[in-house]
Amino acid sequence: MQSIQVRLEDYDRIVFFTGAGLSVESGIPTYRGSGGIWHEYNYEDYACQRAFDRDPERVWDFHDKRREAVAACEPNEGHRIIAAAGGTVVTQNIDGLHGRAGSESVIELHGSLWRVRCDRCGTNEENDHVPLEPRTCGCGAYLRPDIVWFEDMLDPLRMSLAHRAVEGCDLFLGIGTSGVVVPAALLPRLAAEAGATCIEINPEETPASGWYQHHFRGSASEMLRKLKADSG
Numbered sequence: 001m002q003s004i005q006v007r008l009e010d011y012d013r014i015v016f017f018t019g020a021g022l023s024v025e026s027g028i029p030t031y032r033g034s035g036g037i038w039h040e041y042n043y044e045d046y047a048c049q050r051a052f053d054r055d056p057e058r059v060w061d062f063h064d065k066r067r068e069a070v071a072a073c074e075p076n077e078g079h080r081i082i083a084a085a086g087g088t089v090v091t092q093n094i095d096g097l098h099g100r101a102g103s104e105s106v107i108e109l110h111g112s113l114w115r116v117r118c119d120r121c122g123t124n125e126e127n128d129h130v131p132l133e134p135r136t137c138g139c140g141a142y143l144r145p146d147i148v149w150f151e152d153m154l155d156p157l158r159m160s161l162a163h164r165a166v167e168g169c170d171l172f173l174g175i176g177t178s179g180v181v182v183p184a185a186l187l188p189r190l191a192a193e194a195g196a197t198c199i200e201i202n203p204e205e206t207p208a209s210g211w212y213q214h215h216f217r218g219s220a221s222e223m224l225r226k227l228k229a230d231s232g
């Protein structure tokens with residue numbers, strides 16, 4: 001870790017840009033790297049609209065399993081430090097743990113495991129039933145998880161809210177993300193070009209590392225604890 005003094009309290013427009021690495025300490029696996037979800041499951045069978053159109057029951061079996069696993073997990077210290085610091089959370093995570101930790105301003109770029117929608121009648125609602133029962137909407141069509149699957153577009157409103165927060169932030173913390181999934185992966189560049197102090201928290205270097213001035217190599221909660229400790 002670089003020996004720089006960063007005090008969270010010295011910044012009043014913080015953006016926490018988070019990925020799956022933040023939830024590792026809660027017991028939720030990442031997507032890539034060893035033990036990653038996309039090593040065990042082929043996204044083309046479980047996480048794209050084509051798979052859902054072909055076999056919605058199979059796709060729901062996968063998502064019910066994920067909902068069950070995530071429901072058994074708790075926010076970890078990293079989520080709690082972020083919630084206590086305030087600021088804006090721009091997350092790629094769909095697990096809902098930022099909200100459960102008490103963060104109030106959370107932009108879920110990739111949607112949420114805990115919302116379902118119907119693409120026929122437009123219903124979109126929170127739903128924490130595990131397993132989801134019934135899997136169909138009142139209009140008769142299959143509900144689908146309101147998450148951004150491979151090949152889906154990101155919600156333009158969420159993306160523009162994220163852009164606005166990042167362009168206006170004075171501290172940008174990228175935490176636990178591999179920086180390979182666009183357009184989210186372009187946000188560190190946006191923050192750097194807008195003049196924010198940019199810090200990456202990740203045990204490993206990533207393709208986005210070059211956009212950050214400072215790199216904290218270690219687990220999310222340990223490194224966030226340091227930033228908090230540095231805050232005195």
Ligand code: OAD
Pocket residue numbers: 018019020021022024025030031032033036092093094110147148149150175176177178179180181201202203204206218219220221
């Ligand atoms: P990835 O699985 O691609 O990357 C996880 C990152 O977390 C890696 O860079 C790890 O080095 C890092 N990491 C691992 N353990 C950590 C720890 N304890 N503390 C901090 N960092 C740690 O996950 P994302 O970047 O979030 O999309 O993936 C982006 C998107 O790809 C996801 O939102 C998901 C996936 O397809 C959807 O589900 C829509």
